[in-house]
Amino acid sequence: MQKSEDLAIEVSKALRDLFESIGVAKASFRRTPELDGLINRVFEFRPPAILGLPAGVSLSDLEKWKTTAVSQLQQLVESEYTKPINALLEYLHSHAED
Numbered sequence: 001m002q003k004s005e006d007l008a009i010e011v012s013k014a015l016r017d018l019f020e021s022i023g024v025a026k027a028s029f030r031r032t033p034e035l036d037g038l039i040n041r042v043f044e045f046r047p048p049a050i051l052g053l054p055a056g057v058s059l060s061d062l063e064k065w066k067t068t069a070v071s072q073l074q075q076l077v078e079s080e081y082t083k084p085i086n087a088l089l090e091y092l093h094s095h096a097e098d
Contacts, residue, residue: 018042018085025092038091041084048076 022039029035050069057065 022088025088029092029095035091035095038084038088042088045084046076046080048073 022042025035026039050073053062053065
C-alpha cells in the first residue's frame with residue numbers, strides 16, 4: 001500500500017508544479033483565444049481508467065489483458081497529456097519574444 005500512496009503523493013506534486021507553471025504562463029503572456037484554448041486543453045485532462053480483470057482469468061488471458069491495458073494507457077497518455085502539453089510549450093516558446 002505504501003507504494004501506491006507514495007505514487008499518489010508524487011502525482012499530486014507533479015500536477016501542482018504543472019498548474020503553477022501554467023499560472024505563471026497565464027500571468028506572463030498576452031492572453032489570446034489560442035493561448036486560452038491550449039491552457040484549457042491541459043486543464044481538461046481525462047484521467048486514466050483501467051478496467052479490472054474478470055474473475056477466473058487464465059495466465060495467458062492475464063498477459064493479453066496486461067498488454068492491452070498498457071497499450072491503451074500509452075495511447076491515452078499521448079493524446080491527453082503529451083500532445084496538449086507539447087502544444088502549449090510550442091506556443092509559449094514561439095511567443096516568448098512577443
